[in-house]
Amino acid sequence: MSRVADRVLGMFASRRAPAQVAFEVTRLGPIMTPQADEPHEAWGVLNPGGVRGPDGTLHLFPRLIAEGNYSRIGHARVLCENDRPVGVERLGVALEPHEHYEVSAGGGGIEDPRVVYVPLIERYIMTYTAFVPYEPKIAVAVSRDLQTWERLGVLRYAEEWGARAIQLVGNKDASFFPEPVLDPHGVRSFAILHRPTARVRLRFGDKELIMPPRGHDHRESIWISYVPVDAVIEDIANLTAVTGREPLMGPQEPWEAVKIGGGAPPVRIPSGWLFTYHGVSQVAEHLQYSMGIAILDAERPTRVLYRTPLPVLAPETDYERNGLTSNVVFPSATDQRSDRVIDVYYGAADRAIAAARVTLPSELLSNTLR
Numbered sequence: 431m432s433r434v435a436d437r438v439l440g441m442f443a444s445r446r447a448p449a450q451v452a453f454e455v456t457r458l459g460p461i462m463t464p465q466a467d468e469p470h471e472a473w474g475v476l477n478p479g480g481v482r483g484p485d486g487t488l489h490l491f492p493r494l495i496a497e498g499n500y501s502r503i504g505h506a507r508v509l510c511e512n513d514r515p516v517g518v519e520r521l522g523v524a525l526e527p528h529e530h531y532e533v534s535a536g537g538g539g540i541e542d543p544r545v546v547y548v549p550l551i552e553r554y555i556m557t558y559t560a561f562v563p564y565e566p567k568i569a570v571a572v573s574r575d576l577q578t579w580e581r582l583g584v585l586r587y588a589e590e591w592g593a594r595a596i597q598l599v600g601n602k603d604a605s606f607f608p609e610p611v612l613d614p615h616g617v618r619s620f621a622i623l624h625r626p627t628a629r630v631r632l633r634f635g636d637k638e639l640i641m642p643p644r645g646h647d648h649r650e651s652i653w654i655s656y657v658p659v660d661a662v663i664e665d666i667a668n669l670t671a672v673t674g675r676e677p678l679m680g681p682q683e684p685w686e687a688v689k690i691g692g693g694a695p696p697v698r699i700p701s702g703w704l705f706t707y708h709g710v711s712q713v714a715e716h717l718q719y720s721m722g723i724a725i726l727d728a729e730r731p732t733r734v735l736y737r738t739p740l741p742v743l744a745p746e747t748d749y750e751r752n753g754l755t756s757n758v759v760f761p762s763a764t765d766q767r768s769d770r771v772i773d774v775y776y777g778a779a780d781r782a783i784a785a786a787r788v789t790l791p792s793e794l795l796s797n798t799l800r
Contacts, residue, residue, distance in 0.1 A: 451791040451793050451794065452791050453723070453738075453742050453788055453789065453790065453791060454788070454789035455742060455743055455786055455787070455788050455789075456786065456787045457747065457784070457785075457786050458514055458515060458773070458784070458785040458786055458787060459749075459784060459785070460749050460778065460782045460783065460784045461508065461515050461516060461517050461518055461775075461783055461784065461785050462475050462478075462490070462492060462506065462517070462518045462782060462783040463475065463781070463782045463783075464781070464782070465520075469496055469497070470494045470496050470502060470504070470523070471494050471495070471496070472495070472496050472497045473495035473496065473497065473499060473754055474493075474495045474753065474754050474780055474781040474782070475492045475493070475494055475495075475504070475781075475782060475783055476492065476493050476495070476760070476777035476778070476780050476781065476782065476783060477492070477493045477541070477542045477543075477760050477762045477776075477777035477783075478490040478491055478492040478493070478506075478543070478762055478763050478775055478777075478783055479491040479503075479543035479544045479545035479556060479558075479762060479763055480508075480545060480694070480762070480763025480764070480765065480775050481545040481546060481547055481554060481576070481763075482547070482765070483575075483576050484575065484576075487507055487508070488507070488508040488510075488515075488765055489505065489506070489507055489508070489545075489576050490505075490506045490507075490508060490518060490763065490775065490783070491503050491504065491505055491506075491524050491543045491545055491556065492504045492506060492783055493541050493542055493543070493777075494523070495754070495780075498537070499539070500527075500537065500538075500539045501527075501539035501540055501541045501561070502523055502525065502526050502527060502539065502540060503523070503524045503525040503540055503543050503556075503558060504520065504521075504522070504523055504524060505520075505521040505522055505523065505524040505576075506518035506519060506520050506521055507519045507521060514787075515773065515775075515785045518783075524556075524579060525540055525543075525556075525558070525571065525579060525581075527539050527540050527560075529560070529569075529581060529583075531560045531562060531567060531569060531583070531584050532560045532561075532562065532569070533562065534562045536562075537562075538560075538561060538562045539561050540558050540559065540560055540561065540569070541558060541559040541561050541566075542558060542559050542602070542603070542762060543556050543557065543558040543762075544556070544557050544558075544604065544605035544606075544692075544694060544695050544762060544763070545695075545763070546605060546606050546607075546608050546695035547608060548606065548608050548609070548620070549608070549609075550609070550610065550659070551662060551663070551666065552574065553572045553573065553574060553666070554572065554573045554574070554576055555570065555571075555572055555606050555669065556570070556571045556572070556573070556579065557569070557570055557604040557605055557606060557622070558571070558604075559601075559602045559603075559604075560584060565600060566600035566601065566602050566627065567584045567585070567600065567601055568584060568585045568601045568602070568604040568622075568624055569581065569582075569583060569584045569585075570582045570583065570584075570585070570669050570670050572666060572669070582666070582667050582669055582670050583667075583670050584670065585601065585604075585622075585624075585655075585670050585672050586670050586671050586672065587655075587672055587673070587675070588671070588672070588673035588674075599626045599627050600626070600627035601624050601625070601626050601627065602624070602625050602627065602691065603623070603624060603625040603652075603691035603692040603693075604622055604623060604624040604625075604692065605622065605623050605692055605693075605694065605695040605696070606620055606621070606622050606669075606695060607620065607621045607622075607623075607695065607696050607703065607731070608695065608696075608697075608698070609698065610659050611728075611729055611730065611731055612729050612730055613656040613658070613673075613674045614656075614674050614676060614732075615674070617656070617658055618658070618659045618660075619656035619657055619658050619659055619674075620656070620657045620658075620659060620662060620669070621654055621655070621656050621657075621731060622654070622655050622656070622657070622672060623652055623653070623654055623678065623692045623696075623705070624652075624653055624654075624655065624692065625650055625651065625652055625653070625689075625690075625691040625692060626650070626653060627650060649680060649681050649687075649688065649689050650689035650690070650691065651677060651678070651679060651680035651681065651689070651690060652677075652678045652679045652680075652690055652691065652692050652707060653675055653676065653677055653678055654675070654676050654677075654678045654731060654732060655672040655673065655674060655675045655676075656672065656673055656674040657669055657670075657671060657672055657673070658673075676732050677732075678726075678731070678732055678734070679707070679724060679734060679737065681709065683709070683739050683740070684711060685709050685711050685718075685720050685722075685740065685741050685744070686709025686710065686711060686720075686722065687709075687710075687711050687712070688710040688711055688712055688717060689709075689710050690707055690708065690709045690710070690722075691707065691708050691710075692705070692707055692708075693705070693706030693707045693708055693721065693760075693761035693762060693764075694706050694761055694762055694763050694764040694774070694775075695764075696726065696731070697764055697766045697772065698728070699725070699769050699790070699794075699795060700769055700795050700796075701725055701735065701794060701795055701796060702725045702726050702727050702728045702731075702735055703725065703726040703727075703728060703731055704723065704724075704725055704772070704790070705723070705724045705725070705726055706721055706722070706723055706761040706764060706774060707721070707722050707723075707724060707761070708720065708721055708722070708759070708760055708761060709721075709722050709741065713757065716756060716757055717757070718744070718745060718757040718758075719745070719757065719758040719759055719760050720741035720742075720743065720744040720745065720759055721741060721742050721743040721744070721759050721760075721761045721774070721776065722737060722738040722741055722742060723736075723737070723738050723742050723788075723790075724736060724737040724738070725737075725794060736794060741759075742788060743759050743761075743774070743776070743786055743788075744759060745757040745758060745759050745778075745779070747778075749778045749779060749781070749782055749784060750778045750779055750784070751779060752779055752781075753778065753779025753780050753781030753782065754779065754780035754781050755779060755780035756779055757779070758777060758778065758779045758780055759776050759777075759778065760776050760777035760778075760780075761774050761775070761776040762775065762776060762777065763775040763776075767787075769790075769795060770789055770790045770792070770795065771787065771788070771789050771790070772787075772788050772790075773785055773786070773787050773788075774786050774787075774788055
């Protein structure tokens with residue numbers, strides 16, 4: 431494990447961000463808060479997946495937290511006034527935990543979905559964290575209409591270099607690209623971003639051993655894996671059969687010094703893939719979650735063309751600073767309004783869902799980034 435960490439995580443250190451450019455950010459405020467009479471929402475509504483439906487309506491799939499930190503995935507339609515989101519219409523529960531990888535005698539739950547439409551297979555893909563205690567794993571479900579979801583199970587890793595290590599750790603913050611890209615061997619593939627956790631848990635009967643991180647840099651980072659397009663066309667269940675893992679980005683600036691993780695699924699802009707992510711820093715005695723933006727190469731997204739040296743959105747308002755977990759801006763969905771403008775939907779202090787409108791600087795749309 432130590433040699434793996436030294437060899438792989440060291441790759442992150444070579445990437446450096448260019449100078450900061452000016453983003454225009456307008457907070458649109460909370461659009462979904464817990465209902466006092468709804469037991470599913472007793473501890474909060476947060477970290478939604480989001481996507482436009484067949485009729486053009488924006489749908490959110492929030493994490494709903496009940497008493498005891500037990501989560502399920504809800505469904506809501508975004509309500510707008512004057513071209514701005516102002517609230518939601520609740521449509522019930524999209525996924526209730528019931529599979530063996532979602533619940534156990536000790537608890538469980540399903541958390542933090544990301545949703546993207548993939549035209550090539552005419553499916554919406556939902557990735558979410560199946561949180562059987564101490565073993566967060568990435569699970570996948572697909573839908574044609576956002577109403578009925580077919581579970582495909584947890585990610586399965588091909589037997590190759592490093593496979594044993596990644597099977598032992600947890601995995602979170604996953605999202606698929608909406609279009610195929612090239613894997614390390616030039617094979618047209620569906621790519622998935624994810625964040626392996628740092629600690630390894632091993633069980634021996636009723637005994638459990640927790641192995642701490644090893645190597646010179648054990649901070650949690652964003653990785654990318656691949657599923658060949660041909661395999662998915664042959665059988666949609668192969669969306670969970672991933673291969674070719676590569677490191678994408680690791681912590682490098684003070685505002686993301688503790689760890690980083692993926693945000694919403696990437697969206698296409700003229701210069702590449704725009705990708706929101708969260709960075710975590712230590713502020714006094716507390717952790718702080720902020721949002722950054724990266725731009726990845728259109729064909730080989732492991733080429734990071736740009737990443738923000740400063741956060742684009744950091745906790746400042748009361749609803750971002752005070753909640754179940756204080757000081758959290760956790761992006762998990764975007765709505766692309768134009769090449770330059772995206773609305774970001776994010777978990778605020780692990781209590782509510784808020785939105786912000788982000789206008790990209792013109793410098794980031796240029797092909798000179800390549």
